[in-house]
Structure formats: structure tokens, C-alpha cells
Amino acid sequence: MIVAGVDAGSLTAEAALVDEKRKLIAQSVVLMGGCSLAASEEALKAALKRADLTLEDISYIIATGCGREISPYANDRVTEITCLARGAFSLYPSCRTLIDIGGQDTKVIRINERGIVSEFDMNDKCAAGTGRFLEVMANALGVGLEEMGQRSLEFSEDLQISSVCTVFAESEVISLQSQGKAVNDILRGIHKSIADRTIGLLERIGVEEDVVMTGGVAKNVGVVRAIEEKLGVSLLIPEEPQTVGAIGAAHIALQKVVAAKGPPSMHNND
Numbered sequence: 001m002i003v004a005g006v007d008a009g010s011l012t013a014e015a016a017l018v019d020e021k022r023k024l025i026a027q028s029v030v031l032m033g034g035c036s037l038a039a040s041e042e043a044l045k046a047a048l049k050r051a052d053l054t055l056e057d058i059s060y061i062i063a064t065g066c067g068r069e070i071s072p073y074a075n076d077r078v079t080e081i082t083c084l085a086r087g088a089f090s091l092y093p094s095c096r097t098l099i100d101i102g103g104q105d106t107k108v109i110r111i112n113e114r115g116i117v118s119e120f121d122m123n124d125k126c127a128a129g130t131g132r133f134l135e136v137m138a139n140a141l142g143v144g145l146e147e148m149g150q151r152s153l154e155f156s157e158d159l160q161i162s163s164v165c166t167v168f169a170e171s172e173v174i175s176l177q178s179q180g181k182a183v184n185d186i187l188r189g190i191h192k193s194i195a196d197r198t199i200g201l202l203e204r205i206g207v208e209e210d211v212v213m214t215g216g217v218a219k220n221v222g223v224v225r226a227i228e229e230k231l232g233v234s235l236l237i238p239e240e241p242q243t244v245g246a247i248g249a250a251h252i253a254l255q256k257v258v259a260a261k262g263p264p265s266m267h268n269n270d
């Protein structure tokens, strides 16, 4: 039996296929977001193709992410907070705090020893401190998203970005550049400001180790190091940090199918 989880995010969509033994069969990340129907469909198709399966092979599908309500084929919908927590706990049973930074949201979640969400918080509607903020800054500096993390580790001057709003921070970055400041130093300032925002959210829910980081921004080593420095804690990062919500959704799907079948009979009369 195989079940699926689909996470339709604001910038990317992911799918994960899991078998009855909770083994991950296939996963996909498609750069097609907008919380859309087409994106979650594409992600599911890509994962099915990878596993050489079709939709008919899937027993149950749970959708999550901002596009969950319109995801096609979904049998049920579950919030991202619940799916992220379940996914992170399945990968790291020692996870007690989770940081997920995606395109438009930063979420911080406390998880108890049974894998249940005990507390969470999110950024307000503002893009500052999210992946979108990083994209605007990378664009302003003419640096690729994939290289900005590594470059920021090669800083020499410790710069501060003081604006908290994306629009003002962009002007600040352009102004620092025109003052002749080095790009790597500005990048480090940007990553530190993301870390400050994240720590602000974490302070509201409290931090307990182990701390796991997920979402596309976990691929940015500059942000990861800046958070680790300020928190004084090492972060655990899955090999594929973008599919954790989809994996959690698939685990919940499996639980639903198993629960619907009912407990195995105590008396075997056969």
C-alpha cells in the first residue's frame, strides 16, 4: 500500500510517497508555486514518475501548504504546522523545536516527546525574514540564490542591516553597495537580519534541543550559520529540507488508512 503527501507552497510544491512500512518511496520538488492547483498536480506527477507508479496505485492523499484547499486528488487536507511537525519528528525523533523558512512564511514549532505540536508561531504578513526577502536581496546584488550562503561565510567586515522592512532593506543594501562595501559582507548582514527575525519568533515559543531546520532557506548555509551563532545551538538539517511537510502529510495519510482498517482481530476464527 502506498500513500502520498503533497505540499503546495508559495514558491515550490513538493510530493512524497510512503509505503505501509513508512518507507519513503519517492519525493519531488517542483519550482512552481503560487499555492496553486497546477503546482501540486505537477509535484505529485513527478514523484509518481520517479517511482514508476500511477495515481491508481495511491491509496490516500493528504494535501498541505497554502494551496491545500484546491489540490486535486486530495482525500483530505491538514495544516502545514501539523505536517511539518510530523515530518520532522519522523526524520528526527529527538526534534523538539522546528524552524521552517519558506518563500513567504517563517514558522517555528515546539514538538513534544510524542511528536505532537505543543506551541507554534509564524511571521506576520511581511516578507522580511523569509525566502522571498533573500530573493529580493540576491537580485539587488546580482548574486545567485545558491551561492549567497557560501559567499556570506567569506565575509571580512561585520555589517549590520538595520531596516526590518523588505523595501527599506533593499534600499539599504543598494546604498551599502554604492558606498563600496563588499558583496560578501552585505550578504552576511542580510543573513544575520534573517537570523534576528527567526530568533525573535523562537523567543516567543522557547527553544528546546534538538532543533531541526526545514524549508528551502535551510539550503542557505549563510542563514543556517547565522542562526546557529545567535542561538548557540547546532541545527539538524535533512538532506532534502523542502519535502518535510509532504513527508509528514504522507505519514498522516498512512495513519488514516491504517485507522480506517481498524485493529487486527484478536480472535482468528479462520
Ligand SMILES: Nc1ncnc2c1ncn2[C@@H]1O[C@H](COP(=O)(O)OP(=O)(O)OP(=O)(O)O)[C@@H](O)[C@H]1O
Pocket (backbone or CB within 6 Å): 008, 009, 010, 011, 012, 013, 033, 066, 101, 102, 103, 104, 105, 106, 130, 131, 132, 134, 135, 145, 146, 147, 149, 214, 215, 216, 217, 218, 219, 220, 242
Ligand atoms: N538551492 C538553494 N539555495 C539557497 N536558497 C534556496 C535554494 N532553494 C531554495 N532556496 C530558498 O528557499 C525559498 C523557498 O523555500 P520553500 O521551497 O520552502 O518555499 P515554499 O514552501 O514554497 O514557501 P511557503 O512555505 O512560505 O509557502 C526561496 O525563496 C529561497 O530563498
Ligand SMILES: [Mg+2]
Pocket (backbone or CB within 6 Å): 007, 009, 010, 065, 102, 103, 215, 245
Ligand atoms: Mg513551505
